[in-house]
Amino acid sequence: MSDLRKLARFLSNLQWKDLPERVVETAKLCVLDLIGVSIGARKDELVKNVASSYKSRTKAEDCSVWGMGEKFPLSTAVMLNAMLAHTLELDDVHTESKCHIGASVIPAAWSTAEYLGRTGKEFLLAVVCGYETAARIGMALDASSHRNKGWHATATCGVFGAAAACAKLLKLDEEQTISALGMAGTQASGLWAFLGDGANCKVLHVGRAASNGLESAFLAKAGMTGPEHILDAKDGGLLAAMSDEYDVSKVSQGLGEKYKILSLDNKPYPCCRSSHCAIDSALNILNKDNIRYEEIERIEIGTYLVGYKQCAVSEGCLNPKIPLDAKFSTPYAVAVAFLYGKVTMKEFEQAIINDSKVQDLLHRVEVKEDERFTKVYPKHWGCEMTVYCKDGKVVKATTKDPSGSVHNPLTTDKVKEKASSIIEEHYPEEKEKILESILQLERANEMPKF
Structure with a gap:
């Protein structure tokens, strides 16, 4: 059995009752943190211009974009929310994969859950699946080797996480989930070349990771198949193409023993x-x-x-x-x-x-x-x-370890304070309502709107 199949089986079988309480609470904090920093970027000129460009090309109004007060088609909403999430450079980091997982996974899961009318529990379960997947792909790639070859893991791994989250919300079976992950892998991209000349397209990386992951899941639902051996194929395998120090066994190692969402850094400073x-x-x-x-x-x-x-x-x-x-x-x-x-x-x-x-x-x-x-x-x-x-x-x-890291963590209160202060700046009168809706997501029958 391939390591990707083991992962797909785990994802498709995972149920809400399987999640430890700490995992659920951490997932809600991840969502709160991510939405907080996204709302903080709502007035960013670049993202506003991109949103206007998309708005002029379509009349569909399926899903909301955080803080913008407008609705867009599902795939566009996913992309715009992901761009917002990565704009302030305050989104979470999984250090062992060098991936800002939340920036692609949460926008993809949020808009898809909104579009499909899923509950808060179903959304949070999908988020956990997304984090688990992106982290494991990144660890398999070897963060150092992958980065030193010029790849941006937030994009190359994020697309897998977004696909996994959307696959869970679409209730895909094992075979369909494999296909979604396989198609995500063949679309994995994102390079650090922007850094050399100051191009501002870094947010495009997470935008595309989120929207490509979404499309991969919907295509799998429609019957399109993706390669099970996207990671380890001798001809065209992603790991060998993107790393010199890869280890495919990390994709399935210890599944269900310790959830990767518990190994995140929370950034206190708005920079790399x-x-x-x-x-x-x-x-x-x-x-x-x-x-x-x-x-x-x-x-x-x-x-x-x-x-x-x-x-x-x-x-x-x-x-x-x-x-x-x-x-x-x-x-x-x-x-x-x-x-x-x-x-x-x-x-x-x-x-x-x-x-x-x-x-x-x-x-x-x-x-x-x-x-x-x-x-x-x-x-x-x-x-x-x-x-x-x-x-x-x-x-x-x-x-040895920067503040906010797994080894030097921010307190739960500090994480909440970080999000709360940003939300208050933009929505002082609605802050408490937004905070409560996120921190009690498991009780929601539908996704909150703001």
């Missing part, structure tokens, strides 16, 4: 996760040693190879000029951490990026690969920071 360990180190030094901007001569950071390549090599990383550059720049994140004592959405506004002190300090930050951290990645996303002061003082800080 690979810069978070450096932010933590900077804030630690700032608060503990009281080192100020005026005292700093230079800063050295040693981190894992993927973090170095992703946030300290491209022109945008080294010389950030716009918010997208800044969100993928470790030097920038460190500079604002020292200068402002915090890293929030405000610190990525254009005025802050243009601040001469920020630009001065970020150019005194040097990031290098440190094999100590590369060897333990992706289990640990850490770094060591050394600050050299003008008076000769040297201060060090090591962050």
Whole structure:
């Protein structure tokens, strides 16, 4: 039996009564977190322009888009919600697969459940299936090798998760679920090339992952078949095509023993996760040693190879000029951490990026690969920071696991507070209603509307 078939069998047989209470509660928190950061992006000009473009091409009004007050065809709603989910760079991360799973799985499951008239329980069960699938595909690909070949796991693995979630909502059997996953795999795509020249199409990756996963499930329902050996086929297998260090057994290893949704990072800072360990180190030094901007001569950071390549090599990383550059720049994140004592959405506004002190300090930050951290990645996303002061003082800080990680988690109250504060900014009068509708989803006979 193939590993993909074992996974498909598990997914198609999984029932609500099988889910441990902790899994259900975590799933609701994932949904709350994801919808919170999505609503926070509702005024983003790029996503608004994309929505207007789609609206002009169709008259169908099937499903809602979070915070936009309009309805769109199912596939378009899925795509737009996924784009919103990934815009603020605050969505969850499964570190062992290097995948922002929620950004594709939850939008696909939410709109499909709305379209089909499914209950809150059915939606949450589908979400768990999606997380389980995307995480396992990513682990099989090997996060480090997959990324170092240029692939964006949030997209390449997310499409599998979205397909699994939609397959569950469509009540597909084992064979149909295999086909949905097989077709998802043949559509898996998403490359990091955008980072080199600051293109803003990163949100397209999750948009397509979510909508392609949706279509894969509906096509399987209609009788189209997908390859069972999409992962391990000798000719055209996805794992060998996208990784040099793959292990297909991870797709089915330990199914039902520990759910992958329990192994998520929750991002406290609105920027690339690979810069978070450096932010933590900077804030630690700032608060503990009281080192100020005026005292700093230079800063050295040693981190894992993927973090170095992703946030300290491209022109945008080294010389950030716009918010997208800044969100993928470790030097920038460190500079604002020292200068402002915090890293929030405000610190990525254009005025802050243009601040001469920020630009001065970020150019005194040097990031290098440190094999100590590369060897333990992706289990640990850490770094060591050394600050050299003008008076000769040297201060060090090591962050093994950034705040919000599985090994250094945010409290449940902090996760709720993160979502609540964003929702309140946009819907102060409806905040409590939105929070309650999500945190009590298992009682809902239909999907909430907002």
